Amino acid sequence: MIDTIKVQDKLYFIGVNDRETHLFENLWPLDKGVSYNSYLINDEKVALIDTVKNTKMESFTSKIASLLKDKPVDYLIINHMEPDHSGSIKAVKEKYPNITIVGNKKTFELLENFYGKMPNYLVVEDGDVLDLGEKKLKFYMTPMVHWPETMMSYEVTGGVLFSGDAFGGFGTLDGGVFDDEVNLEFYTDEIRRYYSNIVGKYGAMVQKALKKLNAANIPINVIAPTHGPVWRSNPTCIIDYYDKWSRAETEEGVVIVYGSMYGNTQKMADYIARELSERDIKNIRIYDSSKTHVSYIISDIWRFKGLVLGSCAYNTGLFPSMENVLHKIENSQLKNRYLGIFGTASWSGGGVSTLNKFAEKMKWTQVGRSVEAQSSPKEEEFKLCSEIAEEMAKSLICDRKNRTF
Numbered sequence: 001m002i003d004t005i006k007v008q009d010k011l012y013f014i015g016v017n018d019r020e021t022h023l024f025e026n027l028w029p030l031d032k033g034v035s036y037n038s039y040l041i042n043d044e045k046v047a048l049i050d051t052v053k054n055t056k057m058e059s060f061t062s063k064i065a066s067l068l069k070d071k072p073v074d075y076l077i078i079n080h081m082e083p084d085h086s087g088s089i090k091a092v093k094e095k096y097p098n099i100t101i102v103g104n105k106k107t108f109e110l111l112e113n114f115y116g117k118m119p120n121y122l123v124v125e126d127g128d129v130l131d132l133g134e135k136k137l138k139f140y141m142t143p144m145v146h147w148p149e150t151m152m153s154y155e156v157t158g159g160v161l162f163s164g165d166a167f168g169g170f171g172t173l174d175g176g177v178f179d180d181e182v183n184l185e186f187y188t189d190e191i192r193r194y195y196s197n198i199v200g201k202y203g204a205m206v207q208k209a210l211k212k213l214n215a216a217n218i219p220i221n222v223i224a225p226t227h228g229p230v231w232r233s234n235p236t237c238i239i240d241y242y243d244k245w246s247r248a249e250t251e252e253g254v255v256i257v258y259g260s261m262y263g264n265t266q267k268m269a270d271y272i273a274r275e276l277s278e279r280d281i282k283n284i285r286i287y288d289s290s291k292t293h294v295s296y297i298i299s300d301i302w303r304f305k306g307l308v309l310g311s312c313a314y315n316t317g318l319f320p321s322m323e324n325v326l327h328k329i330e331n332s333q334l335k336n337r338y339l340g341i342f343g344t345a346s347w348s349g350g351g352v353s354t355l356n357k358f359a360e361k362m363k364w365t366q367v368g369r370s371v372e373a374q375s376s377p378k379e380e381e382f383k384l385c386s387e388i389a390e391e392m393a394k395s396l397i398c399d400r401k402n403r404t405f
């Protein structure tokens with residue numbers, strides 16, 4: 001267990017790791033676990049910033065006690081009410097009955113609905129400042145990143161942004177806690193998976209929040225999110241990622257996702273991938289939608305500009321595991337992709353026709369013609385697969401050239 005860790009003078013990381021939960025929000029696989037980060041400012045006044053999931057309550061409250069001994073906590077700042085952060089509020093309140101809970105109007109609506117009424121609220125608004133002594137917390141309302149009550153707290157003296165779920169990611173903090181202590185390649189993947197599945201739908205609100213922080217013109221020395229590494233050496237790195245992802249900026253590459261029972265549709269996926277590779281596309285990821293959890297697929301779809309969707313027909317419709325992928329793409333409001341479509345059917349179809357309807361709805365740029373093979377792909381269908389790859393590669397390479405010159 002990571003103990004209390006000093007972030008700055010009078011400021012401590014008191015987060016906990018969760019390696020037991022299988023699915024975050026009971027939906028998203030936590031193969032690499034997750035951390036629930038909380039912070040404690042031990043100044044003339046003591047402020048706790050967010051709590052942790054209730055399953056981690058004991059180790060969390062013992063961390064607070066080990067830092068404070070008999071000193072009470074004066075304030076509990078709630079940046080976000082989702083239960084993985086608010087789950088220990090009651091325990092904290094019981095231990096420190098005189099604590100003042102700090103949040104915005106919406107925070108308290110949610111707090112009362114989740115946990116019942118609690119005395120001693122301090123309702124803050126945009127720009128309000130809470131004086132703790134040397135440290136001062138200024139509040140920025142950032143609604144819908146990704147809940148309505150979300151706000152960020154900025155410690156003025158040290159330039160620390162307590163950002164809530166924004167800038168967070170999956171993955172436990174295994175020894176290293178700060179960005180300069182860990183392998184960022186590992187965390188970048190898990191942060192993008194977190195962003196694309198949890199926050200991504202609210203890209204416009206993320207942009208709004210980033211603009212607000214930018215307009216405030218505040219020096220951000222440290223970003224302290226509620227999940228994942230604390231960014232003290234290069235906070236710009238994570239801000240840039242969020243900016244890029246929320247503007248739907250993509251990298252050159254193609255994700256091919258398919259649903260196939262007996263391998264015929266899969267054959268077309270492999271064929272398209274090879275054709276893309278022969279046309280100088282280096283980032284190609286093929287996913288069997290029945291095998292890989294949609295959260296990993298979405299993370300790569302979020303990353304790359306090219307997307308090729310394939311499905312066999314199944315009971316007059318799309319293959320079921322592809323329905324999940326399509327639903328998640330639509331729900332995420334992903335924008336601006338190059339799209340190719342392929343599939344198979346043995347009688348009246350249903351897979352490719354559903355993908356075609358999806359394409360109409362999304363209004364992206366379709367590359368090549370949709371191709372549907374009868375039972376198994378033959379020369380004619382492989383030719384059409386080749387056309388999809390050809391047009392996809394052309395479009396991506398054209399973007400590459402526009403970027404370079």
Ligand SMILES: Cc1cc2nc3c(=O)[nH]c(=O)nc-3n(C[C@H](O)[C@H](O)[C@H](O)COP(=O)(O)O)c2cc1C
Nearest residue numbers: 260261262263264265312313315316346347348349
């Ligand atoms: C349970 C089941 C349902 C199917 N439903 C349809 C259907 O509604 N329409 C159709 O044209 N083919 C249907 N098929 C046939 C398959 O879509 C077709 O054989 C396809 O080529 C299988 O592709 P795959 O090898 O990639 O799994 C169905 C097959 C199975 C096993």
